[in-house]
Amino acid sequence: MLPGLATTTDSLRAEVTELLQELIRLDTVNPPGNETAAAELLRDYLAESGVESELYAREPARANLVARIPGRGDGPSFLLLSHTDTVVADPAEWQVDPWSGELRDGEIWGRGALDMKGEVAASAVAIASLARDGFQPQGDLIFVAAADEEVGYDFGLSWLCKEHPDAVRADYALNEGAGERVEFAGRPFYLCSTAEKMSSPFRLVVHGRAGHASMPGIADNALVKAAPLIERLAEYRPALRLEAETAALVEAIAGQRLEASQALDLARGLDPFAAELLEPLLSFTLSPTMISASERQNVIPSTCEVVVDCRLLPGQAQAEVEPVLREVLGEGDFDFEWLDGRGGTRSPFEGPLWDAVQSWVAATEPSAAAVPVCVPGFTDSHWLREAFGTVAYGFFPARTMDAQLAARLIHSADERIAVEDLELGVDCFRHVARTVCG
Numbered sequence: 001m002l003p004g005l006a007t008t009t010d011s012l013r014a015e016v017t018e019l020l021q022e023l024i025r026l027d028t029v030n031p032p033g034n035e036t037a038a039a040e041l042l043r044d045y046l047a048e049s050g051v052e053s054e055l056y057a058r059e060p061a062r063a064n065l066v067a068r069i070p071g072r073g074d075g076p077s078f079l080l081l082s083h084t085d086t087v088v089a090d091p092a093e094w095q096v097d098p099w100s101g102e103l104r105d106g107e108i109w110g111r112g113a114l115d116m117k118g119e120v121a122a123s124a125v126a127i128a129s130l131a132r133d134g135f136q137p138q139g140d141l142i143f144v145a146a147a148d149e150e151v152g153y154d155f156g157l158s159w160l161c162k163e164h165p166d167a168v169r170a171d172y173a174l175n176e177g178a179g180e181r182v183e184f185a186g187r188p189f190y191l192c193s194t195a196e197k198m199s200s201p202f203r204l205v206v207h208g209r210a211g212h213a214s215m216p217g218i219a220d221n222a223l224v225k226a227a228p229l230i231e232r233l234a235e236y237r238p239a240l241r242l243e244a245e246t247a248a249l250v251e252a253i254a255g256q257r258l259e260a261s262q263a264l265d266l267a268r269g270l271d272p273f274a275a276e277l278l279e280p281l282l283s284f285t286l287s288p289t290m291i292s293a294s295e296r297q298n299v300i301p302s303t304c305e306v307v308v309d310c311r312l313l314p315g316q317a318q319a320e321v322e323p324v325l326r327e328v329l330g331e332g333d334f335d336f337e338w339l340d341g342r343g344g345t346r347s348p349f350e351g352p353l354w355d356a357v358q359s360w361v362a363a364t365e366p367s368a369a370a371v372p373v374c375v376p377g378f379t380d381s382h383w384l385r386e387a388f389g390t391v392a393y394g395f396f397p398a399r400t401m402d403a404q405l406a407a408r409l410i411h412s413a414d415e416r417i418a419v420e421d422l423e424l425g426v427d428c429f430r431h432v433a434r435t436v437c438g
Protein backbone atom coordinates (compact mmCIF):
# COMPACT_ATOMS: atom_id res chain seq x y z
CA MET A 1 0.00 0.00 0.00
CA LEU A 2 1.25 3.46 -0.86
CA PRO A 3 1.08 6.46 1.43
CA GLY A 4 -1.60 9.00 0.57
CA LEU A 5 -0.41 12.16 -1.17
CA ALA A 6 -0.85 15.40 0.70
CA THR A 7 -2.41 18.43 -0.90
CA THR A 8 -1.13 21.02 1.57
CA THR A 9 2.21 21.57 3.28
CA ASP A 10 0.59 20.81 6.67
CA SER A 11 -0.30 17.30 5.70
CA LEU A 12 3.21 16.50 4.45
CA ARG A 13 3.67 15.42 8.04
CA ALA A 14 1.16 12.59 7.63
CA GLU A 15 2.62 11.69 4.24
CA VAL A 16 6.20 11.39 5.47
CA THR A 17 5.09 9.48 8.57
CA GLU A 18 3.25 6.94 6.47
CA LEU A 19 6.10 6.57 3.99
CA LEU A 20 8.63 5.97 6.75
CA GLN A 21 6.37 3.35 8.34
CA GLU A 22 6.12 1.54 5.02
CA LEU A 23 9.90 1.64 4.58
CA ILE A 24 10.59 0.31 8.06
CA ARG A 25 8.18 -2.60 7.45
CA LEU A 26 10.40 -3.76 4.57
CA ASP A 27 13.27 -5.73 6.08
CA THR A 28 16.42 -4.41 4.38
CA VAL A 29 18.95 -5.67 6.90
CA ASN A 30 22.35 -5.81 5.21
CA PRO A 31 23.51 -8.50 4.68
CA PRO A 32 21.68 -9.57 2.60
CA GLY A 33 20.11 -6.14 1.98
CA ASN A 34 17.16 -6.82 -0.35
CA GLU A 35 17.01 -3.08 -1.01
CA THR A 36 15.02 -3.61 -4.22
CA ALA A 37 11.84 -3.83 -2.16
CA ALA A 38 12.49 -0.32 -0.81
CA ALA A 39 13.51 1.01 -4.23
CA GLU A 40 10.26 -0.27 -5.77
CA LEU A 41 8.14 1.23 -3.00
CA LEU A 42 9.85 4.59 -3.52
CA ARG A 43 9.53 4.38 -7.31
CA ASP A 44 5.77 3.77 -7.06
CA TYR A 45 5.36 6.51 -4.44
CA LEU A 46 7.27 9.06 -6.56
CA ALA A 47 5.44 8.11 -9.76
CA GLU A 48 2.15 9.20 -8.19
CA SER A 49 3.56 12.74 -8.08
CA GLY A 50 4.93 12.49 -11.60
CA VAL A 51 8.57 12.02 -10.56
CA GLU A 52 10.33 9.48 -12.75
CA SER A 53 12.94 7.17 -11.35
CA GLU A 54 15.21 4.42 -12.49
CA LEU A 55 16.50 1.41 -10.64
CA TYR A 56 20.15 0.44 -11.07
CA ALA A 57 21.24 -2.92 -9.69
CA ARG A 58 24.45 -4.91 -9.81
CA GLU A 59 22.35 -7.81 -8.53
CA PRO A 60 18.55 -7.91 -8.93
CA ALA A 61 17.85 -7.85 -5.19
CA ARG A 62 20.16 -4.92 -4.51
CA ALA A 63 18.67 -2.05 -6.48
CA ASN A 64 19.56 1.61 -6.09
CA LEU A 65 16.88 4.16 -6.94
CA VAL A 66 17.72 7.38 -8.76
CA ALA A 67 14.87 9.86 -9.28
CA ARG A 68 15.06 13.32 -10.75
CA ILE A 69 13.19 16.44 -11.65
CA PRO A 70 15.12 17.48 -14.76
CA GLY A 71 16.47 21.01 -14.68
CA ARG A 72 16.30 23.62 -17.41
CA GLY A 73 20.04 23.17 -17.75
CA ASP A 74 21.19 26.60 -16.65
CA GLY A 75 22.08 26.11 -13.00
CA PRO A 76 23.71 23.80 -10.50
CA SER A 77 22.35 20.34 -9.76
CA PHE A 78 21.45 19.23 -6.25
CA LEU A 79 21.25 15.66 -4.95
CA LEU A 80 19.47 14.31 -1.88
CA LEU A 81 21.45 11.23 -0.92
CA SER A 82 20.39 8.42 1.39
CA HIS A 83 20.66 4.66 1.80
CA THR A 84 17.91 2.10 2.26
CA ASP A 85 19.82 -0.75 3.90
CA THR A 86 20.05 -1.08 7.68
CA VAL A 87 22.09 -2.96 10.25
CA VAL A 88 20.59 -6.01 11.95
CA ALA A 89 18.19 -5.86 14.92
CA ASP A 90 17.58 -8.42 17.67
CA PRO A 91 13.84 -8.30 18.51
CA ALA A 92 14.57 -9.67 22.00
CA GLU A 93 16.34 -6.41 22.88
CA TRP A 94 13.54 -4.15 21.64
CA GLN A 95 10.36 -2.87 23.31
CA VAL A 96 8.54 -3.16 19.94
CA ASP A 97 8.94 -5.26 16.81
CA PRO A 98 11.91 -3.60 15.00
CA TRP A 99 10.03 -3.87 11.68
CA SER A 100 6.68 -2.60 12.98
CA GLY A 101 7.05 1.09 12.16
CA GLU A 102 4.87 1.68 15.22
CA LEU A 103 3.84 5.26 15.94
CA ARG A 104 3.95 5.84 19.68
CA ASP A 105 3.92 9.16 21.54
CA GLY A 106 4.95 11.16 18.51
CA GLU A 107 7.79 8.84 17.53
CA ILE A 108 8.09 6.23 14.78
CA TRP A 109 9.87 3.12 15.99
CA GLY A 110 11.90 0.64 14.01
CA ARG A 111 15.25 -0.34 12.58
CA GLY A 112 16.46 2.39 10.27
CA ALA A 113 14.24 5.16 11.70
CA LEU A 114 17.37 7.29 12.32
CA ASP A 115 19.91 5.47 10.14
CA MET A 116 18.50 6.31 7.73
CA LYS A 117 15.05 5.51 6.41
CA GLY A 118 13.78 8.67 8.09
CA GLU A 119 15.97 10.75 5.82
CA VAL A 120 15.02 8.54 2.84
CA ALA A 121 11.35 9.29 3.50
CA ALA A 122 11.93 13.02 4.08
CA SER A 123 13.95 13.30 0.86
CA ALA A 124 11.31 11.43 -1.15
CA VAL A 125 8.49 13.57 0.22
CA ALA A 126 10.48 16.75 -0.41
CA ILE A 127 11.03 15.93 -4.10
CA ALA A 128 7.49 14.54 -4.60
CA SER A 129 5.84 17.58 -3.03
CA LEU A 130 8.06 19.99 -5.00
CA ALA A 131 7.01 18.20 -8.20
CA ARG A 132 3.34 18.57 -7.23
CA ASP A 133 3.98 22.27 -6.60
CA GLY A 134 5.17 22.52 -10.20
CA PHE A 135 8.76 23.25 -9.13
CA GLN A 136 11.04 23.65 -12.15
CA PRO A 137 14.68 23.66 -11.09
CA GLN A 138 17.50 25.30 -13.03
CA GLY A 139 19.77 22.30 -12.61
CA ASP A 140 18.56 18.75 -11.95
CA LEU A 141 17.05 17.96 -8.57
CA ILE A 142 18.10 14.35 -7.89
CA PHE A 143 17.13 11.85 -5.22
CA VAL A 144 19.29 8.77 -4.67
CA ALA A 145 18.24 5.97 -2.34
CA ALA A 146 21.33 3.79 -2.47
CA ALA A 147 21.87 0.19 -1.42
CA ASP A 148 24.68 -1.27 0.63
CA GLU A 149 26.02 1.61 2.70
CA GLU A 150 26.29 -0.33 5.94
CA VAL A 151 28.51 -3.12 4.57
CA GLY A 152 29.98 -1.43 1.54
CA TYR A 153 30.61 -4.39 -0.78
CA ASP A 154 30.22 -2.15 -3.82
CA PHE A 155 26.52 -2.60 -4.61
CA GLY A 156 25.62 0.96 -3.70
CA LEU A 157 26.91 4.46 -4.37
CA SER A 158 30.53 3.45 -4.99
CA TRP A 159 29.27 1.19 -7.79
CA LEU A 160 26.90 3.86 -9.17
CA CYS A 161 29.73 6.40 -9.32
CA LYS A 162 31.82 3.97 -11.39
CA GLU A 163 29.17 2.32 -13.59
CA HIS A 164 26.48 5.01 -13.93
CA PRO A 165 28.27 8.30 -13.26
CA ASP A 166 25.81 10.34 -15.34
CA ALA A 167 22.96 9.18 -13.10
CA VAL A 168 24.48 10.43 -9.86
CA ARG A 169 26.78 13.30 -10.83
CA ALA A 170 25.81 16.47 -8.96
CA ASP A 171 27.27 19.81 -7.97
CA TYR A 172 25.81 19.76 -4.46
CA ALA A 173 24.46 17.06 -2.15
CA LEU A 174 22.97 16.57 1.29
CA ASN A 175 23.41 13.23 3.03
CA GLU A 176 23.47 11.72 6.52
CA GLY A 177 26.18 12.51 9.02
CA ALA A 178 24.91 15.38 11.17
CA GLY A 179 22.14 17.96 11.52
CA GLU A 180 21.47 17.67 15.22
CA ARG A 181 20.68 20.74 17.29
CA VAL A 182 23.03 21.15 20.23
CA GLU A 183 23.45 23.83 22.85
CA PHE A 184 26.84 25.04 23.96
CA ALA A 185 27.04 27.69 26.67
CA GLY A 186 23.31 28.21 26.25
CA ARG A 187 23.48 28.95 22.51
CA PRO A 188 21.81 26.70 19.93
CA PHE A 189 23.77 25.31 16.98
CA TYR A 190 22.94 22.91 14.18
CA LEU A 191 25.89 20.71 13.30
CA CYS A 192 26.54 20.35 9.59
CA SER A 193 29.09 17.73 8.61
CA THR A 194 31.43 19.05 5.94
CA ALA A 195 34.31 16.59 6.41
CA GLU A 196 34.98 13.03 7.49
CA LYS A 197 37.90 11.30 9.11
CA MET A 198 39.66 8.55 7.18
CA SER A 199 39.13 5.01 8.39
CA SER A 200 42.67 3.67 8.35
CA PRO A 201 42.99 0.43 10.31
CA PHE A 202 46.35 -1.30 10.63
CA ARG A 203 47.64 -4.68 11.75
CA LEU A 204 50.63 -5.64 13.82
CA VAL A 205 51.95 -9.13 13.35
CA VAL A 206 54.14 -9.96 16.33
CA HIS A 207 56.61 -12.81 15.88
CA GLY A 208 57.81 -15.35 18.44
CA ARG A 209 58.52 -19.06 18.59
CA ALA A 210 55.98 -21.80 19.30
CA GLY A 211 56.33 -24.36 22.04
CA HIS A 212 54.41 -26.53 24.46
CA ALA A 213 52.62 -24.37 27.02
CA SER A 214 53.72 -26.65 29.86
CA MET A 215 57.32 -25.52 29.32
CA PRO A 216 57.17 -21.74 28.74
CA GLY A 217 60.93 -21.40 28.86
CA ILE A 218 61.45 -23.22 25.56
CA ALA A 219 59.22 -20.83 23.56
CA ASP A 220 59.01 -17.13 22.76
CA ASN A 221 55.37 -16.15 23.35
CA ALA A 222 54.15 -13.74 20.66
CA LEU A 223 50.98 -12.94 22.64
CA VAL A 224 52.99 -11.78 25.63
CA LYS A 225 55.25 -9.75 23.34
CA ALA A 226 52.17 -8.02 21.89
CA ALA A 227 51.06 -6.75 25.29
CA PRO A 228 53.58 -3.87 25.68
CA LEU A 229 52.91 -2.78 22.09
CA ILE A 230 49.18 -2.53 22.82
CA GLU A 231 49.91 -0.62 25.99
CA ARG A 232 52.12 1.87 24.19
CA LEU A 233 49.39 2.53 21.65
CA ALA A 234 46.78 2.93 24.41
CA GLU A 235 48.92 5.39 26.37
CA TYR A 236 49.97 7.47 23.39
CA ARG A 237 48.38 10.90 23.03
CA PRO A 238 48.79 12.29 19.50
CA ALA A 239 49.66 15.94 19.02
CA LEU A 240 46.50 18.05 18.76
CA ARG A 241 45.78 20.21 15.77
CA LEU A 242 42.84 22.30 14.62
CA GLU A 243 41.68 21.55 11.11
CA ALA A 244 39.70 24.27 9.31
CA GLU A 245 36.21 22.98 10.13
CA THR A 246 37.06 22.29 13.75
CA ALA A 247 38.64 25.72 14.12
CA ALA A 248 35.41 27.25 12.79
CA LEU A 249 33.33 25.12 15.15
CA VAL A 250 35.43 26.17 18.13
CA GLU A 251 35.34 29.81 17.10
CA ALA A 252 31.54 29.71 16.83
CA ILE A 253 31.24 28.20 20.29
CA ALA A 254 33.93 30.25 22.04
CA GLY A 255 33.43 33.50 20.16
CA GLN A 256 37.17 33.70 19.49
CA ARG A 257 39.97 31.79 17.81
CA LEU A 258 41.69 29.30 20.10
CA GLU A 259 44.62 26.89 20.06
CA ALA A 260 43.81 23.18 19.94
CA SER A 261 44.68 22.55 23.60
CA GLN A 262 42.71 25.61 24.73
CA ALA A 263 39.75 24.36 22.70
CA LEU A 264 39.68 21.05 24.52
CA ASP A 265 39.90 22.79 27.91
CA LEU A 266 37.05 25.05 26.88
CA ALA A 267 34.91 22.10 25.80
CA ARG A 268 35.60 20.25 29.05
CA GLY A 269 34.50 23.35 30.94
CA LEU A 270 31.31 23.68 28.91
CA ASP A 271 30.02 20.15 29.23
CA PRO A 272 31.18 16.55 28.84
CA PHE A 273 29.24 16.12 25.58
CA ALA A 274 31.10 19.02 23.96
CA ALA A 275 34.41 17.47 25.00
CA GLU A 276 33.37 14.03 23.71
CA LEU A 277 32.44 15.61 20.40
CA LEU A 278 35.60 17.66 20.08
CA GLU A 279 38.32 15.32 21.26
CA PRO A 280 38.42 12.94 18.24
CA LEU A 281 38.41 15.93 15.89
CA LEU A 282 41.72 17.25 17.20
CA SER A 283 43.97 14.35 16.23
CA PHE A 284 44.06 10.90 14.73
CA THR A 285 42.74 8.22 17.09
CA LEU A 286 43.88 4.70 17.90
CA SER A 287 41.68 1.91 19.27
CA PRO A 288 43.11 -1.62 19.41
CA THR A 289 40.04 -3.79 18.77
CA MET A 290 41.02 -7.32 17.68
CA ILE A 291 43.66 -9.83 18.69
CA SER A 292 44.36 -13.38 17.68
CA ALA A 293 47.14 -15.74 18.68
CA SER A 294 47.22 -19.46 19.44
CA GLU A 295 44.29 -21.65 18.44
CA ARG A 296 45.04 -24.04 21.28
CA GLN A 297 45.30 -23.57 24.98
CA ASN A 298 48.41 -25.73 25.29
CA VAL A 299 50.36 -24.24 22.37
CA ILE A 300 52.39 -21.08 22.87
CA PRO A 301 51.72 -18.91 19.80
CA SER A 302 54.51 -18.14 17.37
CA THR A 303 52.56 -15.16 15.99
CA CYS A 304 50.04 -12.75 17.40
CA GLU A 305 47.95 -10.41 15.25
CA VAL A 306 46.59 -7.16 16.63
CA VAL A 307 44.18 -5.01 14.60
CA VAL A 308 43.94 -1.36 15.51
CA ASP A 309 41.07 0.87 14.39
CA CYS A 310 42.78 4.10 13.40
CA ARG A 311 41.03 7.27 12.18
CA LEU A 312 43.05 9.97 10.50
CA LEU A 313 42.07 13.61 10.17
CA PRO A 314 40.76 14.65 6.75
CA GLY A 315 43.73 15.31 4.51
CA GLN A 316 46.14 13.48 6.82
CA ALA A 317 48.14 10.82 4.97
CA GLN A 318 49.14 7.36 6.17
CA ALA A 319 52.68 8.22 5.11
CA GLU A 320 52.67 11.07 7.63
CA VAL A 321 51.31 8.98 10.52
CA GLU A 322 53.24 5.74 10.01
CA PRO A 323 56.63 7.06 11.23
CA VAL A 324 54.88 8.46 14.31
CA LEU A 325 53.33 5.07 15.06
CA ARG A 326 56.61 3.24 14.50
CA GLU A 327 58.26 5.60 16.97
CA VAL A 328 55.49 4.96 19.52
CA LEU A 329 55.76 1.19 19.11
CA GLY A 330 59.54 1.27 19.38
CA GLU A 331 61.84 -1.62 18.67
CA GLY A 332 60.26 -5.05 18.48
CA ASP A 333 59.87 -8.23 16.52
CA PHE A 334 56.77 -7.25 14.55
CA ASP A 335 55.48 -6.17 11.14
CA PHE A 336 53.28 -3.14 10.63
CA GLU A 337 50.70 -3.12 7.82
CA TRP A 338 47.92 -0.73 6.82
CA LEU A 339 44.72 -2.67 6.09
CA ASP A 340 42.66 0.03 4.42
CA GLY A 341 42.39 3.77 3.88
CA ARG A 342 38.86 4.89 3.19
CA GLY A 343 37.27 8.33 3.30
CA GLY A 344 38.90 11.37 4.77
CA THR A 345 37.44 13.83 2.26
CA ARG A 346 36.01 17.28 2.91
CA SER A 347 33.98 20.01 1.23
CA PRO A 348 34.35 23.76 1.74
CA PHE A 349 31.90 25.34 4.17
CA GLU A 350 31.12 28.30 1.97
CA GLY A 351 29.17 28.78 -1.23
CA PRO A 352 25.56 28.16 -2.31
CA LEU A 353 24.91 24.97 -0.34
CA TRP A 354 26.39 26.36 2.84
CA ASP A 355 24.35 29.54 2.42
CA ALA A 356 21.18 27.50 1.86
CA VAL A 357 21.71 25.49 5.04
CA GLN A 358 22.43 28.69 6.98
CA SER A 359 19.36 30.46 5.62
CA TRP A 360 17.17 27.49 6.55
CA VAL A 361 18.55 27.51 10.11
CA ALA A 362 18.06 31.29 10.37
CA ALA A 363 14.46 31.00 9.19
CA THR A 364 13.71 28.04 11.46
CA GLU A 365 15.38 29.26 14.63
CA PRO A 366 16.68 32.84 14.37
CA SER A 367 18.94 32.59 17.43
CA ALA A 368 20.70 29.51 16.07
CA ALA A 369 23.50 29.03 13.53
CA ALA A 370 24.81 26.14 11.48
CA VAL A 371 28.38 25.19 12.33
CA PRO A 372 30.70 22.91 10.35
CA VAL A 373 31.82 19.67 11.92
CA CYS A 374 34.07 16.83 10.88
CA VAL A 375 32.49 13.46 11.65
CA PRO A 376 34.56 10.51 12.82
CA GLY A 377 32.67 7.95 10.70
CA PHE A 378 32.54 7.18 6.99
CA THR A 379 29.51 8.06 4.83
CA ASP A 380 28.63 7.80 1.13
CA SER A 381 29.40 11.53 0.76
CA HIS A 382 32.97 10.39 0.22
CA TRP A 383 32.15 8.71 -3.11
CA LEU A 384 30.50 11.83 -4.55
CA ARG A 385 33.35 14.09 -3.42
CA GLU A 386 35.94 11.72 -4.83
CA ALA A 387 34.20 11.01 -8.17
CA PHE A 388 32.78 14.43 -9.09
CA GLY A 389 34.12 16.98 -6.62
CA THR A 390 30.57 17.34 -5.31
CA VAL A 391 30.15 19.71 -2.37
CA ALA A 392 28.48 17.22 -0.01
CA TYR A 393 27.34 17.79 3.56
CA GLY A 394 25.79 15.59 6.20
CA PHE A 395 22.72 17.52 7.27
CA PHE A 396 19.40 16.07 8.40
CA PRO A 397 18.12 18.46 11.05
CA ALA A 398 16.82 17.17 14.39
CA ARG A 399 15.79 19.26 17.36
CA THR A 400 12.94 17.38 19.08
CA MET A 401 14.87 14.28 20.02
CA ASP A 402 17.87 14.89 22.27
CA ALA A 403 21.09 14.60 20.24
CA GLN A 404 22.80 12.34 22.78
CA LEU A 405 19.81 10.00 22.93
CA ALA A 406 19.69 9.80 19.13
CA ALA A 407 23.41 9.00 18.99
CA ARG A 408 22.86 6.11 21.41
CA LEU A 409 19.91 4.68 19.45
CA ILE A 410 21.69 4.42 16.09
CA HIS A 411 22.66 0.79 15.36
CA SER A 412 21.09 -0.07 18.75
CA ALA A 413 17.78 -1.26 20.23
CA ASP A 414 14.61 0.89 20.26
CA GLU A 415 15.77 3.09 17.38
CA ARG A 416 13.08 5.70 16.69
CA ILE A 417 12.60 9.17 15.29
CA ALA A 418 10.37 12.04 16.37
CA VAL A 419 7.69 12.85 13.80
CA GLU A 420 8.48 16.54 14.41
CA ASP A 421 12.05 15.95 13.26
CA LEU A 422 10.90 14.05 10.20
CA GLU A 423 8.71 16.99 9.24
CA LEU A 424 11.60 19.37 9.93
CA GLY A 425 13.71 17.35 7.48
CA VAL A 426 11.11 17.68 4.72
CA ASP A 427 10.94 21.43 5.30
CA CYS A 428 14.74 21.74 5.22
CA PHE A 429 15.17 19.71 2.02
CA ARG A 430 12.44 21.67 0.24
CA HIS A 431 14.09 24.93 1.24
CA VAL A 432 17.60 23.87 0.25
CA ALA A 433 16.41 22.45 -3.11
CA ARG A 434 14.55 25.67 -3.93
CA THR A 435 17.51 27.81 -2.86
CA VAL A 436 20.31 25.85 -4.53
CA CYS A 437 18.68 24.89 -7.82
CA GLY A 438 15.47 26.95 -7.88
Ligand SMILES: [Zn+2]
Pocket residue numbers: 083115116149176
Ligand atom coordinates in the same frame (compact mmCIF):
# COMPACT_ATOMS: atom_id res chain seq x y z
ZN1 LIG B 1 23.66 5.33 7.62
